[in-house]
Amino acid sequence: MTLVRAYLRASTKEQDASRARADLAKFAQERGLRVAGYYAENESGASLKRPELFRLLTDSEPGDILLVEQVDRLSRLNAADWQRLKAEITGRQVRVVALDLPTSWMLATAERDDVQSRILEAINGMMLDMLAAIARKDYDDRRRRQAQGIEQAKARGEYKGRPEDKERNAAIIKLLEAGQSWRSIAAATGCSMATLSRLAKRLRGDQEAEHVVVA
Template sequence: MSFVRAYLRASTDEQDASRARAQLEAFASERGLRIASWYVENESGSKLVRPDLFRLLRDAQPDDILLVEQVDRLSRLTSADWEKLKAEIAARHIRVVALDLPTSWIMATQSADEFTGRMFEAINGMLLDMLAAVARKDYEDRRRRQAQGQARAKAEGKYRGRPADLKRHKAIADMLNRGMSWQAVMDAAGCSRTMVAAVSKTLSPVD
């Protein structure tokens, strides 16, 4: 029996990784599918190593569906890293379905005959590669524009860096001081393990 495993990602702790949850639920419901498990994380799509994505891959069984809102939620990777991720997905025989890739939708139902299914799989693979390449280019373009803006601001003496979310950091610190586990803090604050670790380092040791 196939399971639908939904993957939600945002790049930073300030962004809501669960933003697209309702869209994925609606997509699945319209096709008579039920999302069996959710994997949510705040990590850059340019990083190959993402704990929750690879937890999904470890949990998945052959023929399971990896459901994402957009291909760029899955990958903003370099070509080499994208090939590694694709190989991992292929080795586990997982079907990737993305809301912004209509050719992948047929993978969610398996209603096509063998020939049509293979044709759509080939077309889907090609378009998946194309959207992954576009996502990477968009990432690199934004990074370049950001660097240019920061360089100009520094030259003009206006650059102050990214301000810390002090209110959020204090809330995390309070929870840690109350003895809550890192996972509980992550769930309550909607933040990554990296942020919890950073805040934890600022706390004074308890005698």
């Protein structure tokens, strides 16, 4: 029996990676397919550092379906990284089906003869390449516009940087005060080592200030 492994991705912690789960479940149900698992994560599609995606591929058997809502959920990778990911998918004999790519839907239906399968896979591969390239261009365009906007705001003296997540940072400081390791804090909160370093300096500054006041 063909198994579906559904991949759900969002770019930031504030977004809901599982938002499209119902649509993917409906697609599989309508075609009599069983979903073996849902793999959701909040990671950039422009990076290959996506543990859940590679766990999905590790769990997959030849012939399984990797189901996504849109191709850009699978990839916003540059050309070289997209070829690496494609090679991994192809090597595991996993079929990519995307709700926004109708040519891929036939890969989720009944078995075909060898010639039909090869033709369909070739067409679908070309369409995947095209949509992956479009997704990357969209990613690059948005980053370029964002950088231009920041430079313009700086020139006007209006740029203030990203707003601080005060609630998260307060929680991190409490973990630092409790003696938790930086590695465990980063794993639990998703913050970077640079953020931890900055907050640790802030904590030391506050402690030194308290010492001076008490003295």
